[in-house]
Amino acid sequence: MxxxxxxxxxxxxxxxxxxxxxxxxxxxxxxxxxxxxxxxxxxxxxxxxxxxxxxxxxxxxxxxxxxxxxxxxxxxxxxxxxxxxxxxxxxxxxxxxxxxxxGKLPGDTTSLLKAWWQSHSKWPYPTEVDKARLVQETGLQLKQINNWFINQRKRNWHSDPSSSTVQKSKRKK
Structure with a gap:
């Protein structure tokens, strides 16, 4: 039972x-x-x-x-x-x-970041004030802003054209 x-x-x-x-x-x-x-x-x-x-x-x-x-x-x-x-x-x-x-960042957000990038193409390192303003304008987190600029510099910016060719030749070896 x-x-x-x-x-x-x-x-x-x-x-x-x-x-x-x-x-x-x-x-x-x-x-x-x-x-x-x-x-x-x-x-x-x-x-x-x-x-x-x-x-x-x-x-x-x-x-x-x-x-x-x-x-x-x-x-x-x-x-x-x-x-x-x-x-x-x-x-x-x-x-x-x-x-x-x-996922990619929204188009309007990247356009704001790219606009800043283009206006500072010779030295694309935003100050803390610039970053704070971009955080407000884009709604992204500070870490996202920092990462976007790090990636953008790696992909699209060379401070000294001769150093980039030296680095490329070193990579081939």
Whole structure:
């Protein structure tokens, strides 16, 4: 009887976690023999736990040990479900972050940064005041502004044309 109650509690917990009743949506059907067994089981679980059981032994109330066992089983099941879906959640999270990283800054933002760049092409190092103004105008973070200028200088600016050819020849060796 205790094992039947424990199984019933597990089914209820699984149903509350998943929202699907056992056997629902699987296409599984019961044979006639199982129908007879299910009818007798239904009498045991008629929805009230405080009435006498089918053997006349009193209410179907789990003992403290049974409750703690059921709680432990419920927690283990919950943990297993979390572990089962954890990898999938991590994959989705990484994909979202990857897409976010691969994104470019908005066009109006880059046009403001490029305008500053062009007006200071001989020495494209913004002062702290310039950076603060750009943060206000663009809505970007200071770190984003700094990174944009670092990348822009690496890609598009050479302070001394002769030094850039020297660096290129060093790289080939």
């Amino acid at each position: 205790e094992s039947v109650m424990a199984c019933w509690e597990l089914e209820q917990s699984l149903q509350s976690l998943t929202g699907v009743a056992p056997g629902e949506g699987t296409g599984a059907t019961m044979s006639d023999d199982e129908d007879d067994q299910a009818d007798s089981d239904t009498n045991l679980f008629d929805g009230s736990l405080d009435g006498p059981d089918s053997m006349g032994f009193g209410p179907l109330v789990p003992t403290e040990t049974e409750r703690s066992l059921m709680d432990r089983v419920r927690l283990e099941l919950k943990h297993e479900l979390k572990q089962g879906y954890k990898e999938k959640l991590v994959d989705v999270r990484e994909e979202i972050l990857r897409k976010r990283r691969a």
